[in-house]
Amino acid sequence: MVALVKKELLILFKTPFGWLLFGTLHLVLGYMFLSRLALLLRIQPQLELLPENPGIGELLIAPFYGDLATVLLFATPLVTMRLLSEERLRGTLTLLLSAPLAVWEIVLGKFLGVLIALLLLLLSLTLLPLTTLLGTDLDWGRCFACLLASALILALFAAVGLFGSSLVRHPAASAAITLAFLLFLTVIDWAAVPGTASGELLLYFAPFHHFENLKSGLVTTSDLGYFLLAILLFLFLTHQRLEKLRRWP
Amino acid sequence: MPLVEAKDLNRFYDGKPAVQELSFTLERGEVMALLGPNGAGKTTTMQMVCGALAPTSGEIRIDGIELLEEPKEAKRRLGYLPEIPPLYQELTVAEYLRFCGEVHHLRGKPLQKAIATTVERCGLGDVVGKRIATLSKGYQQRVGIAQAILHGPEVVVLDEPTVGLDPRQIEEIRQLISELGRERAVILSTHILSEAQRLCNRILILHRGRKVADLTQAELERLLKERRVVLTTRKEIDIRRLSTVEGVRGVEPIGNHRYRLDLLEEGVEDRIARLVLEEGWGLRELTPERRTLEDLFLQLTEREDGPDGRSG
Numbered sequence: 001m002v003a004l005v006k007k008e009l010l011i012l013f014k015t016p017f018g019w020l021l022f023g024t025l026h027l028v029l030g031y032m033f034l035s036r037l038a039l040l041l042r043i044q045p046q047l048e049l050l051p052e053n054p055g056i057g058e059l060l061i062a063p064f065y066g067d068l069a070t071v072l073l074f075a076t077p078l079v080t081m082r083l084l085s086e087e088r089l090r091g092t093l094t095l096l097l098s099a100p101l102a103v104w105e106i107v108l109g110k111f112l113g114v115l116i117a118l119l120l121l122l123l124s125l126t127l128l129p130l131t132t133l134l135g136t137d138l139d140w141g142r143c144f145a146c147l148l149a150s151a152l153i154l155a156l157f158a159a160v161g162l163f164g165s166s167l168v169r170h171p172a173a174s175a176a177i178t179l180a181f182l183l184f185l186t187v188i189d190w191a192a193v194p195g196t197a198s199g200e201l202l203l204y205f206a207p208f209h210h211f212e213n214l215k216s217g218l219v220t221t222s223d224l225g226y227f228l229l230a231i232l233l234f235l236f237l238t239h240q241r242l243e244k245l246r247r248w249p
Numbered sequence: 250m251p252l253v254e255a256k257d258l259n260r261f262y263d264g265k266p267a268v269q270e271l272s273f274t275l276e277r278g279e280v281m282a283l284l285g286p287n288g289a290g291k292t293t294t295m296q297m298v299c300g301a302l303a304p305t306s307g308e309i310r311i312d313g314i315e316l317l318e319e320p321k322e323a324k325r326r327l328g329y330l331p332e333i334p335p336l337y338q339e340l341t342v343a344e345y346l347r348f349c350g351e352v353h354h355l356r357g358k359p360l361q362k363a364i365a366t367t368v369e370r371c372g373l374g375d376v377v378g379k380r381i382a383t384l385s386k387g388y389q390q391r392v393g394i395a396q397a398i399l400h401g402p403e404v405v406v407l408d409e410p411t412v413g414l415d416p417r418q419i420e421e422i423r424q425l426i427s428e429l430g431r432e433r434a435v436i437l438s439t440h441i442l443s444e445a446q447r448l449c450n451r452i453l454i455l456h457r458g459r460k461v462a463d464l465t466q467a468e469l470e471r472l473l474k475e476r477r478v479v480l481t482t483r484k485e486i487d488i489r490r491l492s493t494v495e496g497v498r499g500v501e502p503i504g505n506h507r508y509r510l511d512l513l514e515e516g517v518e519d520r521i522a523r524l525v526l527e528e529g530w531g532l533r534e535l536t537p538e539r540r541t542l543e544d545l546f547l548q549l550t551e552r553e554d555g556p557d558g559r560s561g
Binding site for chain 2: 004006007015091094099101246247
């Protein structure tokens with residue numbers, strides 16, 4: 001399984017594709033961060049008049065991680081699209097299936113490989129908010145809550161992407177499927193009527209609802225449990241799909 | 250104990266049978282050729298033996314271990330080269346082989362050693378550091394074979410191992426297969442019948458998913474040695490008289506004063522010619538009909554076709 005994790009990272013970072021994608025994401029998110037920072041500096045005088053200054057954590061750090069999650073919602077399918085689709089397309093899945101690996105090891109190895117890549121991206125992007133240390137203090141608790149929330153939602157994106165790439169042979173098609181899944185999950189609570197049971201349920205399914213909860217610094221088992229369950233669900237679905245592929249390729 | 254034991258394998262795709270009631274065993278030191286027309290079920294059989302495809306029903310034992318119940322233990326003993334070599338184009342040969350070794354639980358020194366030996370055996374020394382995508386088809390095929398034998402499996406399964414290679418490379422790979430066959434069990438599929446005849450000491454012929462022949466080398470040799478001649482005369486002959494000639498096993502008229510004769514040994518032709526001359530039947534032609542593996546193959550794979558004789 002460790003071999004599989006290593007291979008995924010090796011392939012991702014040996015190709016220009018990985019660097020190109022990660023480089024582009026840094027540029028885009030860097031631009032978004034700087035724009036938010038500029039806005040904050042512009043309204044700084046008005047903010048000082050407020051009785052309770054919301055502070056940099058509320059006005060810059062938390063929104064930045066919101067941007068990050070939104071951008072990664074669109075970028076993750078590009079990272080995960082090759083995971084299983086390409087193995088099927090190129091016939092290398094046979095290598096994995098005839099190797100002494102359990103199906104869950106294949107699933108977990110692939111998931112961890114892509115998760116590590118995304119976490120490295122998250123950490124390197126975190127350098128952006130850290131630059132504010134040059135001029136101000138940071139609310140570290142808030143920062144860690146944001147990091148945790150981002151890590152969990154990225155893990156969920158990765159699990160959905162892994163499942164998406166197990167469904168079809170063509171990477172581009174699997175990216176489209178994953179994106180559709182993620183977008184649907186994002187808007188699932190739009191139909192929620194507040195106060196009704198069905199509304200609560202739809203709200204519970206929405207990843208960004210739990211993401212915002214965690215990001216606000218309120219780490220509850222309900223939100224953590226949601227991500228854990230959702231990730232496990234998609235890993236399980238991928239497992240079932242691979243088992244089925246072994247029976248009906 | 251046989252190294253490979255397949256029992257009553259069945260495999261259906263969408264209700265259509267690809268492999269039916271297939272059973273065979275393979276001992277150490279046996280190199281078995283899987284022959285059959287396209288779509289006969291060769292690849293399906295190989296995939297099932299390697300655990301890459303679950304059979305609809307049936308049992309497979311590798312070195313006595315149930316493949317379906319203890320897949321990990323059984324798969325450690327298996328090396329498989331699928332029809333399309335399963336290569337990661339982005340990796341170098343060394344990176345790829347390291348990955349394949351690690352997947353088979355090789356680490357550290359033993360892994361290094363296995364890679365070094367395999368690279369040498371498959372003649373990959375010049376390309377270890379190159380990316381697989383940049384290699385020629387022949388080298389890629391060899392990397393595929395390297396992957397299948399790297400971990401020293403007891404059973405090596407090769408799906409058309411010499412496809413896409415030039416004659417010199419084919420010779421090298423055949424030599425490698427012969428070497429492997431001495432200490433292990435090898436299953437290979439091929440379309441080149443002479444290759445099967447030369448490399449293999451077992452021939453399994455599949456047709457429409459069913460086994461139509463399972464021959465050892467001795468049986469095959471005997472079948473191929475069976476001599477046949479075609480006799481053509483000018484006049485009607487006495488078939489009964491002809492069949493009493495010593496060494497003639499059967500006479501079959503095929504029309505137009507032509508007869509096909511099965512002979513038991515060499516030199517019977519002399520006696521037949523003498524009889525024809527003595528009786529004044531008028532000898533026009535006495536031609537040996539050589540049986541090759543091709544003939545045998547065609548005969549076996551046509552026999553099973555429907556009454557209209559059209560093959561699928």
